[in-house]
Amino acid sequence: MSDIAMNTVIDNALKNAKFMPFWLDNPSAPDAEPAFEGVAQADLVIIGGGFTGLWAAIVAKEEDPSKAVIVLEAGKVAFGASGRPGGIISTSIMHGLANEARVFPEDIEALEQLGQKNLDDFKAALERYGIDADIEWNGEMTVAVDDGHLSELKEEYDLHERYGHNVQWLDKTGVQAQLKSPMFQGAMWSQNRSGIVHPAKLAWGLKAAALKLGVKIFENSKMTDLSENGDRMTVMTQNGRVDAAKVFLATNAWHAGQSDIKRRIIAVRDHVMATEPLTDEQMKRIGWDNRQGIYDTRTQLNYMRLTADNRIIFGGSVTYHFGGNFNPAEDGQVETYHRLAAAFFKTFPQLHDVKISHLWGGPIDYSMRFSVFFRKYFSGKAVYAGGYTGFGVAGSRYGAVTGLGLLSGADLPELKLDIAQKPSGYIPPEPFRWIGAKITFAALAGVDEKGGWRKLWLGFVKRLGFPF
Ligand SMILES: Cc1cc2nc3c(=O)[nH]c(=O)nc-3n(C[C@H](O)[C@H](O)[C@H](O)COP(=O)(O)OP(=O)(O)OC[C@H]3O[C@@H](n4cnc5c(N)ncnc54)[C@H](O)[C@@H]3O)c2cc1C
Structure with missing residues (x-):
């Protein structure tokens, strides 16, 4: 396609798109819980109503139903990254096996076991609470978009084989049989407890489960200050105060007033688009019968997956704003998405007539080690879990469980691993x-x-x- 033809295709495709996450544009979105007012006592206050905060609330109540647990969310549940991701579920708790090998080579086996347990517990909890989040367990596939990327991807494949993953190597013909794109040269398809999920439905399901267990959730209730008061913690909101034994900061890219978090996290912005539902004939042009979640090997990677109604979600265009702005004007400007749309049509030129329905941005908690880390504050009465670097749809359950373990001072081998003890470096x-x-x-x-x-x-x- 010439540059002029490509620009025409992009302009036509983007012209009627809405600026909001496709996932949140859904009539089944629950009403917000009331905002917090007055004074309350709690055993545990969780700041943040994304996946980490909701899992922490559920697991805390499962461990001890008599515990008074409060969640304070500044916006609505799933307002943050949890309502905006690609929604690809990965077995790894830290950006894939290659990243585990890069950061914690001594602990790969332990991390692999934790990843598998995390996914098994994730699945079991969804069944237990009857959460329907359009999950499809069809695996995740990394596609090489250049011949030169094949050898590195093959090394990653070998690593997966060595650690017993159910993984397939696909040559050019093999990958084209899965999904047709002139860019795809080969692929690694891992079917180990991975797939795709509707993230907002997951968050809303977790919210309903937490409420059923007796967790009190307050939305539009921003924590404005956090301080120590003897052996208790005081959490202030715009209209109230909670006195609590422990506080879990599940605030992802937001630093929750802690300069230590700000030093270790860059709040970057990633951008995503959703197409209109593809017709059966358009689906035939690309194949994708096995509906895997997909990452490519571009240096700034793109990720893509199908929705239940056969839209393509396509993401991967990162920006940064001075000070880590969480509401940049550029999220609502069509120019921001041109590069992403160009990558989409380069990947799938046969979909030149497909229109884009939704465009949005979301916060990524970039950390140098590309994985969740944990920090204790106020003599261990508060803990932060974040730093997933765009890889926390399932890993956030591990983040919640580990953060709770560190808060309670449990004596468990997994809490002694470097991933739980060592923070990510300064930026x-x-x-x-x-x-x-x-x-x-x-x-x-x-x-x-x-x-x-x-x-x-x-x-x-x-x-x-x-x-x-
Ligand atoms: C565009 C994009 C694509 C992604 N794609 C994938 C993917 O395909 N696969 C994958 O595994 N991961 C992906 N991720 C990452 C994944 O979405 C996150 O790791 C995960 O949602 C983190 O959950 P969380 O609960 O820690 O954070 P969040 O969902 O961001 O929740 C933090 C919450 O804290 C609240 N908050 C902040 N400050 C305060 C305060 N002072 N008081 C009260 N509340 C406060 C915020 O409002 C927010 O709701 C993606 C992320 C983005 C942005």
């Missing part, structure tokens, strides 16, 4: 953060097509210890 503050991020994202946007200084810069940034 330079502003304005260096903004300058570094700007150059890096500019380099990422064109490195695969243009190379040059971009490659040199990204190599330098990697050597400093920042993966992407």
Whole structure:
């Protein structure tokens, strides 16, 4: 397709899109619980009503039904990353096996077992509470978009085989039989407890389960201050105060007033689009009968999956705003999505007549080690769990369980692992953060097509210890 033809296709496709997450644009969204007012006592207060906070509330109540558990959410449940992701479920609790090998080579076996247990417990809980979140357990597939990426992907495949994953290597013909794209050269398809989920339905189901267990959830209730009061904690909101024994900060990319979190997390913004439902004839043009969740090997990766009504969700276009803005104007500007739409039509030129229905952005809690980490504050009476770096749809359950274990001081072998004990490293503050991020994202946007200084810069940034 010529540049002019491509621009016409993109402009036509984007012209009637809504600026909101497809997942949240759903008549089955529950009403908000009331905002918190007055004074209350609790055993545990959880700040944040995303997956981490909701799982923490459920698991805390399951462990001890007599515990008074309160969730305070600044917006509505699933307002944050949990209502906005691609929704690909992965067995790994930390951005895949290759990342486990990079960060904690000594602990791979333990991390693999934790990942499998996490998914088994995740599945069992969904069955127990009757949560219907359109889950399809069809695996996750990484596709090489360049011949040069095949050898690295093959190494990743070998690593998966070594650790006993149910994984298949697909050559060019094999991958085209799964999903037709002129870009796909080969793939690794892992079918180990992985697939796709409707994330907002998952969050709403977890909310309903938590309420049923007796958790008190307050929405539109932002924590405005957190302090220690003897052996208790005081949580302030705009209109009230909760005195609690323990506090769980499940705030993902938000730093919850803790400068220590801000030093270790960059709140970046990723962008996503949803197409209109594909017709049967359009589906035939691409295949995708096995409906896997897919990542590609572009340096700034794209991810893609189908919805229950056969839309394609396609994401992966990251930006950063000075200070980590959570509500940037660019999320509502169509120009922001041009690069993403171009990547989509380059991947699937045969879908040139498909229209885009929804466009949105969401916060990513980028950490240098690409995995959840835990920090204790106020002599262990508060804990933070975050840093998933865009990989927490299932891993957030592990984050919740581990955060609760650290809060209660449980003596469990998994709490002694480095993943639970060691924090992610410091990231330079502003304005260096903004300058570094700007150059890096500019380099990422064109490195695969243009190379040059971009490659040199990204190599330098990697050597400093920042993966992407
Ligand atoms: C665009 C995008 C695509 C992604 N795709 C995938 C994917 O395909 N697969 C995958 O595994 N992961 C993916 N992720 C990551 C995944 O969505 C997150 O890791 C996960 O949702 C994190 O859940 P959480 O509960 O920790 O955070 P969140 O869902 O962000 O919840 C944090 C909550 O804290 C609340 N909060 C913050 N401050 C306060 C305060 N002071 N008082 C009260 N409440 C507060 C916020 O309002 C927010 O609701 C993606 C993320 C994004 C943004």
